[in-house]
Amino acid sequence: MAFWRAAPDGLEVSVRATPKGGRDALDGCVTLSDGREVLKIRVRVAPEDGAATAAVGKVLAASAGLPPSAVRLLSGATARLKVFHLKGDTEHLKALLEEAARRS
Helix, strand or coil: CCEEECCCCEEEEEEEEEEEEEEECCEEEEECCCCCCCEEEECCCCCCCCCCHHHHHHHHHHHCCHHHHEEEEEEEECCCCEEEECCCCHHHHHHHHHHHHCCC
C-alpha cells in the first residue's frame, strides 16, 4: 500500500506530521503498525491554531513542485496523521513525491 491514492484531479497523500521538529523537511516514507504507509514531514512550528498543519502543507507543496494553493487538507486538522489533496497531474505528482521520499 502506497502513501498516495489517485484522485480524479491529483493525489491524496497520507502524512505523519511532527511539529516542533527542528526543521521543515520531508523525512521519507514509513509503514505504520496497521500497515498503512505515510510520508513523514517535520516542521519547526508548534501545533497552535493550525500553524503546523499549514507548514506541513507548504513542505508537501514544495516537495511536489506545486504552489501552496494547490494543496488542501482533507482530514486530520488536529491529528498527527493527515490526508492532503494535491491538485495536478497524478502520474507526475506521484513520481515527484516518490523520488523525494527516496532522497530523504
